[in-house]
Amino acid sequence: MILQQLQIYLRTHHQxxxxxxxxxxxxxxxxxxxxxxxxxxxxxxxxxxxKQCGGCHSCAPDSLELYEWVNSGSR
Structure with missing residues (x-):
């Protein structure tokens, strides 16, 4: 179920x-x-x-790991 929700979220938000x-x-x-x-x-x-930040090392690594929806077809 969460996999489908994840796809919907990325399809809607793009990144x-x-x-x-x-x-x-x-x-x-x-x-x-x-x-x-x-x-x-x-x-x-x-x-x-x-994503690169200013180099202060205070950003959480997970906040810099970006994903993007690329499939324009169904699901």
Whole structure:
């Protein structure tokens, strides 16, 4: 069920950080990463190059890990 919700969320929002997804679905980031990797293998999602911040090292790594919906077809 959450895999389908994850796809709907990304399809609607186009891009999201792992931190945002974990907060949205109240799910562990590692579990979401596994689901995202499945969607990557299916060609529905791609992982974007990590967002760079100012170098202060205070940003949570999960907030810099970005994913994007790429499949314009169904589901």
């Amino acid at each position: 999201a950080s792992l931190e945002e997804l974990a907060h949205q679905f109240k799910t562990d980031a590692d579990a979401l990463r596994d689901m995202l990797n499945l969607l990557i293998r299916k060609g529905r999602v791609r992982k974007l190059a990590s």
